[in-house]
Amino acid sequence: MQLHPKHVGPVVMTFMVVFFVTGFITWLNVGLSDDFVARWMTGWLFGWPIAAVAVITLAPFGESITKFIVRKFS
Template identity: 40%
Template sequence: MKIPARYSNLLFGGMLSVIMVTIISGTVTFINQGYDADFFSRWFRGFATAWPIAFPSVLVVAPFVRRVVSRITV
């Protein structure tokens, strides 16, 4: 299945934010509360709280970052 190119920014933001929030929420949950029987439920709760903030943030910030990177690279 191919997704039309016009959705590439949305797909990029979705994928980047899911990966980023999964890694960070898991790491922070583990560091702050350790690993026990409730780890995955706490991790998911952290993910579910952070992702709705991260996804639109990536959509807004990514174009700016791309412009900055293109200006400072050759």
């Protein structure tokens, strides 16, 4: 199987977005505590696979909505 940017891109984007979002939410919830990094990485470890599966599953629906919006307002 050959990797294609269309398939790899969403996985990489969810990796980065969830990394930053879980870091921010962890900081809001516990501040810069002694176990901040451990809590952040735990949040990321659980959050990223869920986000990646959601993006892969919902991508066709998102593309349809995007096409509809572009057609409607162009």
